Amino acid sequence: MSNRVEYESLNDLLEDRGLIDDEGTRVEIKSGKGGLPNGFWTSVNAFSNTVGGYILLGFHDVTKEVIKDVEIDRLQKDISSGIALKLEPPVAPTLEVLRVAGQKIIMVSVTPADTHLKPIYLVEKGKKGWKRVGSSNLQLSKEDIERMLLEKAGKSPDSYVVGGFGLRHLDTGTLARYRQRLQNLRPTHRLLSKTDEQLLQSLNCLTYTPEKDLWELNRAGLLIFGQEQYVRSVFPSLEVQILRFDEPNWELTAQNRGRKSVLEGRALFDFVPDLEETLLQLFPPTVKVTSGKIGRDPDPIYDALREAIVNAIAHQDFLAARYIQIRIFSDRLEIENPGYSKKPVELFSEPGSLPRNPLIAYAFEIVEYVEKQGFGGSIMIDSIEKAGFTPPKFNSSVDKNSFTVTFFWQHFMSQEDLTWVAEFGEMPEDDKKALVYAKNNNAMKNSDVRRLCGHDTLKASKVLQRLKARQLLELHGTGKQAYYTLTVPSTPTLPDFSTRQLHFFDVAEGVKDRLAV
Incomplete structure (x- = not known):
């Protein structure tokens, strides 16, 4: 302060x-x-x-x-x-x-x-x-x-015992597939020699209840391995809604609700592959689809999106009773899940993790559904920057209890941008980034600078104040309506999305039956 x-x-x-x-x-x-x-x-x-x-x-x-x-x-x-x-x-x-x-x-x-x-x-x-x-x-x-x-009490939400659920409520096929994946990845892993009950105990998916003298499934166990009917009964909001919009700007109205499809939830271990297959229809990368089998060239954008979607599943707040929503626009893709990030957004590029559901995260990490805990944010940032696109935008809201990551389909800091910003003389790198962002997006707020430069509110405000003092930005409005615009001429460098058509791939056969349009 x-x-x-x-x-x-x-x-x-x-x-x-x-x-x-x-x-x-x-x-x-x-x-x-x-x-x-x-x-x-x-x-x-x-x-x-x-x-x-x-x-x-x-x-x-x-x-x-x-x-x-x-x-x-x-x-x-x-x-x-x-x-x-x-x-x-x-x-x-x-x-x-x-x-x-x-x-x-x-x-x-x-x-x-x-x-x-x-x-x-x-x-x-x-x-x-x-x-x-x-x-x-x-x-x-x-x-x-x-x-x-x-x-x-030092307990995580996914460790809470649901009550009345035990081994008979598990999906044995899901548990077998978990074992098989672990066998393929780590054939000597200690968990492979255990019985199903011992494996679940080792993953902390079963909790001993002394007053009942029995082992019961906790939320993590039911969510990862439970039979679909029981998962849906306890977690009815476990689904992913996919909304597609033809225009860059989204305003949900009675006339504009987008084209909606829903991927209904089931045991998380089986749900993740469903989402990975569906991922191919969410953005236009260089993907080849032949004979129902998906083959693709190494694509950093795919890696970043996959990390974002799996993180949305593993780190969502299952007590919030809200859906994960994926919104697709002509110029960007947004993934929003219930549950704010316990790790500050400005630290996303650094190692370290504060998972909301550590039991689910651990079970996912063992079978490489997620990277080593604490590196999800840096993977998304590094992958997108490697592809030469604008860095993803992270927005964590405690008051709304939500987390959103936005991927932009535009290149950032092109040669034209660098030439343009050089006209204004020497300035810190953060100021350059903010100025180019304002140029390409017509306006910017303090929150945009926080995300772009990894600053807190006060440091982001200082960036804006420096640009305003140099008469490069102009402030409009007050309070939460405040935003800044350029005061200098600019030549837009964004691609023209008015004629661009996104190509949505057909959903793989194994997923199509589960996708209700």
Whole structure:
């Protein structure tokens, strides 16, 4: 955070603190005249249970102009005295007194509560907990509370015992295929000498329940190896929706819902090959299809997309009861799964993993369904850059509990781009990337710079401020509506997608029966 304490306007404050596009999501702007506004403690509670946020007191609710004569000392006292009375367990926000347009305001900073403290409850609301979703505060659901309590206990969501499911609910054919793949890949692996029950215990897919004196399937075991009817009954939202759109811009309306097909879920070990076959119809690489057998030249784009789809399956939040969705446009492909990334997006190019479902990830890694844990992001980035395309865009949203990766079908930093950006003299590489992105995409936001350069919000804001100071970019709007456009002439280098037709390959015979159009 910046050390500045005086600002000319609210916009100046938000831009300096790297919050220019966060108003409404992570920033609330309130009056505070006459005391703490209604909903203040609900927002503190919601921010503490999710991604954190900021509450600015001393502004008009509608015009966002500074209010004179706000009782700053009274507000500070009310906040300090209310922490222990309003929240359980108490969380302590940080207070800063700043000057905006010559008037004092308070900036309340709420950090996400530690895992061992969540869920945080609001006592005055009948001991209910709240979470932040977009610009709204919503009450924690039973699934939210269960997820937090599991994390507090050091357990993963996929280790939770479903109850009433055992070995008889397994698909023996799926388990045999798992053994066969392991045999082909690692013929001396220790798991091959074990019985089915011992293998599942070694994979931590069976959990011993002392009060029942028996081994039961947990979520990981049922999801990876369960019979389809039981997988679908416990996880009805386990499916992949594929939407195709002819235009680059997507706006879901009654008139424009795209062309939809659905790949229904079953045991994850068998579901992944279904998705790999279906993958061939999701993008136009150099692929040969002969005699029902798929053959292809080594293709880094295929590798990147496969990694993204398998990661969406393995790392999704199965408690969220939402579908994985793949959206295909003429200029890009988006893969969205329920469940935000526990690994910060800016660290995706570095090794290290924080899997939401570590048991599923481990079982997948053994049979090489996924690369070594912690390298998925770098594989996607390296593969796409190797192909010479624009780096993929990662968007992880805690408040929406979703993760999206976007692949662009456009080359990045072409020779024409390099020649164009050189006209503006020396500048840091991050500034060049941001400027070319703004040129090729007509506009950009702070979030685009974060993804493009791997920066946090504040560093990305500094990049934009430097380009704005050089009068190369112009700021439009405020808060979450803020975006930047070029102030200098540009020659678009994007390919013309208006006449481009994507070629969708036929689904392999083994998958066609499972794809409901």
